[in-house]
Amino acid sequence: MNRTKLIATAASALAVTAVLTGCSSSPAPAPAAEAKPVPSSVPVTKPFKGLRPTSVSIPKIGAQSSLVSVAVNLEGKISVPSVKTPMQAAWYRLSPVPGEVGPAIVLGHVDGDKKPGIFYKLKDLAPGDEVDIDRSDGKKLKFTVDHLTQVPKDQFPQDAVYGNSTKPELRLITCGGVFDHAEHSYEDNIVVYANLAS
Template identity: 55%
Template sequence: MRRKLMGGLIAATLTFALAACGSPPANSGAPAPTPTSDAATPAGSTEDGRIKPANVRIPKISAESTLVEAGLDNNKSIVVPPVDQPMQAAWYKYSQVPGDAGPSILLGHVDGNKKPGIFYKLHELKVGDEIFVKRKDGKELRFVTTRTEQVPKEQLPEQAIYGETPESELRLITCGGVFDKAAHSYKDNVIVYAKLAA
């Protein structure tokens, strides 16, 4: 029941979250997403005792960030990190925790305020590249990239992103492609898939 609930929450909200990733130029006048009390909590484990992720590190693209929790706002949309903090990555708290069976979803901006974001070079990851996630208990997990894809936002492969998997996996997601000035958003999403290394 819990896994079905998680999948439903992700399905209902993920498209909006990915549409909001990336950012318009600093002088565009578009408002940054506003975090809520659901966006980050200091506790080291979830209500059911799962150990939360604390940090993500991707050596190939020299990316490293703490992980804040991305929760839901009053409209049931994912609260992404504000665009004036483009180097901040987030873990979607209704996905799995890294290390447990199923996909754990990490979100990050491609840019913000005319500066590169934490996932600016995410599209460069290839099969076999390493991604490290450190948990609140201090344990670091090593994941290996299995594929990278760029897709139009209206063709987001939701089942591939949030569908159940027998192994612990990651989905790292940011924006990509052409920037749509009218919509204040990029037209595509870049998605990296990775599996926990043995």
């Protein structure tokens, strides 16, 4: 099994207990009975010295951000940038590097600190829209949106989002739907699925 497939497999396994924890602390989907939180000491802004994506740009919605690398926290959820910096996007470093085979995961807040977040307008994307990713090796990649889904967080489609694929793909994830004031969290996730164009 090559390195890319190993990374994708690891991402899929961790996804059983990992989900976006931003957007005012989104709850994780119900884990499998045997799943346990995956300990990690990787802070949200820890530099990543290997090949990585460095920025994301989505022209249609005017979204542009550098990318910090994130992993899984002690609660078994994907770490995200602070809601006090809602315009900062992140790459889940246990998923493939964008442009490599498999689903690369990029996360962003819909809002935070009483301001719109980097993915505030993510729900407005449609098939054919462009998502640009720059990498640390100088490559500039263009992905095109295939489709978008909005799903309740307790029905998060882990296999579809994190499962292995045979080609380079991209997933953009944020929160959406109704805001639950009691839980201080949105009830849904918005997931954009995109394929490598160039």
